[in-house]
Amino acid sequence: MNKFKILLQSTGRSFFAVVLLFLALFFSSISFLDAFTPDVLAQAVKEGESAASGVELPQFEAGSQPAAPLQASEGEAAAGAGTTTAAAEEEEVGPVQYRPFFGMDSRVVVWIVSELHLMFAAFVLGVPIFAVIVEIVGYKGGDVKYDKMAKEFTKLLSAAFATTASLGGLLGFCLFGLYPEFMGHMTNVFAPTMYVYALMFFGEAFTLYGYYYSWEILKGTAAKKWFHITLGVLLNLFGTGLMFLTNSWATYMMSPAGIVPSTGKLVSLYHAIYNPLWMPVNIHRLIANVCFGGFVVGAYAAVKFLGAKTEEERAHYDWMGYVGNFVGVGALIPLPFAGYWLGREVYSSSPVMGNIMMGGAFSWTFIIQAILIGMLFIGANYYLWLGMGRIKGSERYTKFIKYLIFVIFMCFAVWLTPHNLPLSGEERAMIGEQYHPFSKYFGVMAAKNAVVNLIILATFFSFLIYRRSNKGDTIPFSEQGKAGKIGIFSALIFCLLMLVSYAISLNFVELEANIKVFVKPLIGALYIQSFFVCLAAFLTFKNKGKLGQAILFAVTACIAVLYFWYYGFQVMQKANLVLRYLSVTQVAIVMSCLIMNAIIDVFIFRKAKLVGGIVWGKMPVRSQYALILLCVVIVILMGLMGFIRSGLRMDWHIYGVLQDTSQWAYTPTLAYMGRIVGLIVALFLGLVAFVFWLANLGDKKEKEKVKDYEYESKPEGIAAGYTDTH
Amino acid sequence: MAKKRSAFLMIWVILAVICLFMFLKYASPKVFQMLMAKSHPMPTPSTLMMWYMIMGVLAGLVYATTSNQKFADFLSFLLPSRGPIIKSLLQKLLFVSFPVLVGWFVYSWSIPGAASPVELRIQHPTLPQEFEKLENPFREKDADTQRKSIEEGKILFQTYCRPCHGSKADGNGPFANSFRLRPINFQDPGTIATVVDNYLFWRIKEGAPGLPSESTPWDSAMPSWKDDLKDDEIWMIIMGEYDTAGVMPRQREKLE
Numbered sequence: 001m002n003k004f005k006i007l008l009q010s011t012g013r014s015f016f017a018v019v020l021l022f023l024a025l026f027f028s029s030i031s032f033l034d035a036f037t038p039d040v041l042a043q044a045v046k047e048g049e050s051a052a053s054g055v056e057l058p059q060f061e062a063g064s065q066p067a068a069p070l071q072a073s074e075g076e077a078a079a080g081a082g083t084t085t086a087a088a089e090e091e092e093v094g095p096v097q098y099r100p101f102f103g104m105d106s107r108v109v110v111w112i113v114s115e116l117h118l119m120f121a122a123f124v125l126g127v128p129i130f131a132v133i134v135e136i137v138g139y140k141g142g143d144v145k146y147d148k149m150a151k152e153f154t155k156l157l158s159a160a161f162a163t164t165a166s167l168g169g170l171l172g173f174c175l176f177g178l179y180p181e182f183m184g185h186m187t188n189v190f191a192p193t194m195y196v197y198a199l200m201f202f203g204e205a206f207t208l209y210g211y212y213y214s215w216e217i218l219k220g221t222a223a224k225k226w227f228h229i230t231l232g233v234l235l236n237l238f239g240t241g242l243m244f245l246t247n248s249w250a251t252y253m254m255s256p257a258g259i260v261p262s263t264g265k266l267v268s269l270y271h272a273i274y275n276p277l278w279m280p281v282n283i284h285r286l287i288a289n290v291c292f293g294g295f296v297v298g299a300y301a302a303v304k305f306l307g308a309k310t311e312e313e314r315a316h317y318d319w320m321g322y323v324g325n326f327v328g329v330g331a332l333i334p335l336p337f338a339g340y341w342l343g344r345e346v347y348s349s350s351p352v353m354g355n356i357m358m359g360g361a362f363s364w365t366f367i368i369q370a371i372l373i374g375m376l377f378i379g380a381n382y383y384l385w386l387g388m389g390r391i392k393g394s395e396r397y398t399k400f401i402k403y404l405i406f407v408i409f410m411c412f413a414v415w416l417t418p419h420n421l422p423l424s425g426e427e428r429a430m431i432g433e434q435y436h437p438f439s440k441y442f443g444v445m446a447a448k449n450a451v452v453n454l455i456i457l458a459t460f461f462s463f464l465i466y467r468r469s470n471k472g473d474t475i476p477f478s479e480q481g482k483a484g485k486i487g488i489f490s491a492l493i494f495c496l497l498m499l500v501s502y503a504i505s506l507n508f509v510e511l512e513a514n515i516k517v518f519v520k521p522l523i524g525a526l527y528i529q530s531f532f533v534c535l536a537a538f539l540t541f542k543n544k545g546k547l548g549q550a551i552l553f554a555v556t557a558c559i560a561v562l563y564f565w566y567y568g569f570q571v572m573q574k575a576n577l578v579l580r581y582l583s584v585t586q587v588a589i590v591m592s593c594l595i596m597n598a599i600i601d602v603f604i605f606r607k608a609k610l611v612g613g614i615v616w617g618k619m620p621v622r623s624q625y626a627l628i629l630l631c632v633v634i635v636i637l638m639g640l641m642g643f644i645r646s647g648l649r650m651d652w653h654i655y656g657v658l659q660d661t662s663q664w665a666y667t668p669t670l671a672y673m674g675r676i677v678g679l680i681v682a683l684f685l686g687l688v689a690f691v692f693w694l695a696n697l698g699d700k701k702e703k704e705k706v707k708d709y710e711y712e713s714k715p716e717g718i719a720a721g722y723t724d725t726h
Numbered sequence: 727m728a729k730k731r732s733a734f735l736m737i738w739v740i741l742a743v744i745c746l747f748m749f750l751k752y753a754s755p756k757v758f759q760m761l762m763a764k765s766h767p768m769p770t771p772s773t774l775m776m777w778y779m780i781m782g783v784l785a786g787l788v789y790a791t792t793s794n795q796k797f798a799d800f801l802s803f804l805l806p807s808r809g810p811i812i813k814s815l816l817q818k819l820l821f822v823s824f825p826v827l828v829g830w831f832v833y834s835w836s837i838p839g840a841a842s843p844v845e846l847r848i849q850h851p852t853l854p855q856e857f858e859k860l861e862n863p864f865r866e867k868d869a870d871t872q873r874k875s876i877e878e879g880k881i882l883f884q885t886y887c888r889p890c891h892g893s894k895a896d897g898n899g900p901f902a903n904s905f906r907l908r909p910i911n912f913q914d915p916g917t918i919a920t921v922v923d924n925y926l927f928w929r930i931k932e933g934a935p936g937l938p939s940e941s942t943p944w945d946s947a948m949p950s951w952k953d954d955l956k957d958d959e960i961w962m963i964i965m966g967e968y969d970t971a972g973v974m975p976r977q978r979e980k981l982e
Contacts, residue, residue: 351922351976352853359850359920361940378788385792401792409785413778419916420849422773425842425906428945430769434897434910434917437758438774444916515974572915573973620794650852670846 097181098662106178107664108676113174115642115680116687117167119292122285122638123688124164125239126293127157128208130327132232139225149320151215153297158212159695161205163687182653182660189259189266190249193273197245204238211235243289244282251277254649255349256657264657276349280342281645287338291331292634295376298324299631300692302624315617321627322387328630329380329459333594336373336452337587344580346648353648353655358445359419361667365644367418370448372637374412377455379630381408381462386623392612394469400461407458411451419443446568449583453590454561457553460594464601472609476543484603485541491599492537495592499530502588506581515575521567522578522585525559529589532556533596545604549597556593560586635684639677647673735796736803737816739786746782750775773844851941853925862923862961872965879966882959886951887967895971907945912971919973926964926975930955 101109131153138146176183187194211231218228252258258271266272301321308314347354356362385401388394421439423431441447477484503526506519532555539548564586571578649655651665659665668676755767762768770778790800803817864875884893890909892898897911912918918926928936933950937943951960968975 347976352858352925355850355921355925356852360848360852363849364846378784382788382792389793398793402789405785405789405792409781409788413781416777417774420847421771422844422846423771424844427769427771428907430766431771432764432766433908435914436771436774437762437768438754438770440914440916446915569915573913573919575974576919576976620797622791 095181099178099180101174101178105664106174106662110171110174110178111643111646111676112680112683113167113171115639115677116684117164117171118642119635119638119680119684120160120164120167120688121243122289122292123296124157124161125243126289126291127153127297128211128232128235128239129290130294130323131157132229132236134323135232136229139229145316145319149316149323151212152320154212154215155695156297156300156692158208159691160688161208163691165201165205179653182658185264185654185658186249186252189252189269189272192269193245193248197242200238200242200245204235204242207231207235207238240286243285244278245273247281247285248273248275248278250645251275251281253652253654254346254353254645256654259657261657277342277345280338280345284335284338284342287331287335288638291328291335292638294324294327294329294331295627295630295634296324296688298328298627300324302627302631305619305624306621311617318390318617318619321624325380325383325627325630328376328634329384329463332376332380333456333459334591336456337591340449340583340587344583350655356650357644357648361650362644362648363418363420364670365640365673367416368640369637369644370416372633372640374415374455375633376630376637377459378408378412379626379633381459383623383626383630384462384466386620386626388466388469389620390615390618391466391469392615393472394466397465397469400465404458404462408455411455411458414442414447414451415455417442417447444569444572445579446565446572449568449586450561450565453586454557456590457557457561457593460597461553464597467601468605470611470614471605472611474604474608475606477540477545477604478543480603480606484606487599487603488537488540491596492533495533495596496530498588499526499533499592502584503527503530506585509581511575511577515577518571518575518578519581522581525563525589526585529555529559529592533592536596536600540600540604545600549600552593552597556589560589560593632681632685635681636677639680639684640673643673643677733799733802733809733813734816735790735799736801736820739790739800740820743779743782743786747779750778845942845945846940847942847945848938848940850921850925851938853928857924857928860924860927862927862964863958864961864965865923875962876965876969879962879964880970881966882955882963883966883970886955887963890947893970895967905947907947909947912967913973915973918968918971918975921976923961923964923975926967927957927960930960930963931957 098106100106131150134146134153135150138144138150211228214228214231218224218231252272252275255276256272257275258268258273259266298321301317301324305314305317305321308317343354343357346357358366381404385398385404388398417438419435419439420443421436435443503523506523506526509516509519511519532552536545536548536552539545539551564582568579568582571582647667649660650667651660652658653660750770755769758764758768759766789796791797803813804820807813864872867875883891883895887895888899889901890897890899890905891912892902892909895912897909899909902908910917929948931950931952933948934943934946935950937946955963964975
C-alpha cells in the first residue's frame, strides 16, 4: 500500500502539469474549432475564395509545371557565382518545394522511414489491446500464468515504444525537411490536431510506462489490480486516439475534404479530419494492428521455444505462441470485411482511384496481397492442425483436416486468380477471347468475396475442432443452468438484431426502381438466415446443438458463398450500386453464423469431461517455423499495403488538390516496389529482433543472479534440482 | 491394415498432384469447350497452370505434415524395408522418374525456341486527368432525352462499333475473327460494367494509340475516333452501348 501511495505522489505532480498544459492548449484551439462547424463549410464553399472564415492556404494549381528542385537552383547559383543578380538572390530566398536527402531520392527515404514507423506503431498499438484482455482473463480466472504472459507482452511493448517514437521523430523531420511546401499545407490544415497529438503522446508514454513498471506494485488487492487494468485501458485509449489522429492526416491526402478544392482554402477542420476514408482506415488499421501484434508475438514465442532449454520454458512459450496465433487469427477473420469496406469507400470517393487500385496500375499488387493473405490463413490453420497433436482425444477430429485442406486450397486458388492473366501471344490466340473462363469467373470480386467467406468459415471450423479435441462426453444443454440459456438467448437476440435491422433498413435505401429490385433477394437472404439462426438456438435448447450448428454452417455456406457468388455477377452487370449492400449482407450472414455457432459450442461443451488434457510444449519444430512464417508474411503484407494506400494518389500529394511536382512523382515498377518493401521488411525484422534482445538482457541478468543465489544458499542437490526444472 | 495404407502416403500425394495436372492440362480445356459451346478447346494458361500446380504440391505437403505420424509415414516410403513387392517397384519407379522429371524440366526450359513473351497486361490503365472529371451530359437529362440519346447511340453503335464488337455488343462482330485478340465482349460483367462513363469516353476517343505502354497498345486494334466523331456522338454511343449490352456503368456513389 505504501508503494502505491509513493507511486501516486510521484506521478501526481507530473500528471497535474500535463493536465494544465492540455487544458491551455485545448482552450487555445477552441478558437480554431469554432470556425470548423459543418454549417460554415456550406457557407464557405458558396462564398468560394472570398470566404471570410477559414485559414488562407497557399494557392495550388493542378497540373502545374514541376518546380526546379533545390539541387538545380543550388547548382545554378554556384555556376553563376560572381555575377549574382538581384533576381538570383530572390530565387534563392524563395519558398522551397522539395529538398533532396544527401543526394538520394527523398521519396524512398520517407517511404522507408514511414513504413518502419508504422510497423513499430502497429505493434505498439496492437499488443496492449490483447495484453489487457489477457490480464483481465488471468485475474478473473485466478490463473497466474496469464498475468505472467500479459506482463511479458508489455515488456516487449515498452522496448518497442522508444523505437517507435524515435522513428516518428525522424519521419517528422524528414517530411518537414524534404517536403516543406506539402507539410506547410498539412500544417495549415491540421495544426490544432498536431498539438493534441503531442499531448496524447505524453498520455500514452505515461500510461505505458506506468502500466509496465507498476505491474508488481499493483498486485495484492482487487482495487490495486483494477487500477492497474484501468491504466492498461487508458493506454489503449491514448494509443487508439493517436492512431485516429494520424489516420486523419493520411486519409485527407487520399480523399481531401473540408477545403475549397480549387484554392486549397480550409473551411472545416471537422470535415478535413472526418474525410470519407477516415473511419474505414481507422477500423481497418485497428483490427490489422491486433493481427500484426498477435503474429509478431507468436514469432517471438516461437524463437524462444526453439531456444528453450527446459520443458517448463518450452511449455510456456508453446502456450504463448498459441495465444499469439489465436489473437492473430481472431483479428484476421474480420480483416477482409474491413478491407472490403475500405476498398468500397475508395471507389465511392473516387471511382478513378478505385479503378487504378483494382483494375489499373495497382491490380498486380493485389495479386501479391492475395497470395500473402492466403499464406496467412493456410499458416494459421496449419499451426492449429499441428497443435491438435498435443491434445489427447484430437484423433476423433483429424479426419476433417483433409477436407479443410481441400476447401482452403481451392478457395486460395480462386482468391489469387487474376481477372487479367499474363498471356503469351500464342495463348491469346488459342483462347481466342479477352478472358479465359478461369479468370472470367474467378477473377472478379463476386468470386473473391465468396471464397474469402468460405476460407473464414473453414478457419472457424478448424478452431472449433481444435477446442473440441480435449472435450469428451457433454452434459445435456438443459442441465447447463441459467448461464447457458442466457448465453444462447443473448447471442440469438444479437444476431437477429443485426440481420433483421439490416433487412428492414434495406427496404428504405434510396435507389431507382429498376436498381432497387436487386435489393429484394438480399432482404430475403437475411430473413432466411434469421430463421436458421433461430432454428440453431431452438435445437440447442432441445439438446441437439451440434445438429443446429451443422445446419447453420450449411445454410450460411449456401447463401453467403454459393448463392452470392452467382448473384454477385448479376449485380455487377445490372446494378453496381447494390454491390455495397450485397457485401454487407454477406458479412452479416457470415458473422451471425460465427457468433451463434461459437456461443453454442461454448455452452454445449461447458462442463464436458476432459479427454486427456493439453501437453504444452509437445509441438513439432515445424509448427514454430509456421509461426515465424506468419510473422514474416504479415510484415510483408503491411509493407505492401502501405505502398498501395500511399501510391494510389499517383502524382498527387493531396489527391486532386496539391500535385507532386518533384522528380520522384512516378509510380514505381513492381520490381522496384518489391526491392524497397523487401528492404523495409528486413530492416523491421532486424530492428525488432534487436529490440527484443535488448528487452531480454535484463531478464538474463536477473536469472543468473537468482541461480547464483540459489546455488550459494542451498545444498548442491537442491540447486541442481531447481535449475533442472526451471 | 492401417499401417499398410499409410506406408503409401507419398504415392497418394504424388497421384493427387498428377491428377490435378491431368485435369488442368487435358480435362478442363474440353470441359470449358463444352460448357461454353466453343469450336475449340480452351487451354489453361501457363501462368495459371504453374500457380495451381504449386498450390497442389503445397496442399499435398501440408496434408502429409499435419501430424508427426503422417510425416513419418510420408518419408518412410523412401526408406528400404521388407514391404510388399509393389512398394519396392514404386520406390524404384520414383527414384528413376524424379531425376528424369527434373531433367525434362531443365531441358524444356533451356532448349532454344521462339515464342512471344508473356505480357503482364494492365486491364484498366489509369484514366488521364483531362478525362477524370468529365460527366456524361445525357445521364442527367429527362427520361425522353435519355431515351432519344440511347436510340441515336444504338444507331451510331451499329454503324461504327458493330463490325468488331457485334450487333449485341458481345464481341462477335463480323470482323472479330480477324483479330488475334478478339474485341471485348461488353456483356461480360467484368468489362464496361466495372468502369464509369468517362472511362469509355477516353477509350473511344483515344483508342489503342492512347493506351499507356503497360496496357500493351500493340495488342489492341481499337481505333481512335477523335477525328471522326464529335464528343456528343461519343457520349450517345456510350448510352447505346450499355443499353445494347444490357449492363449499367459504374455509378458514382453517395458517400456515407
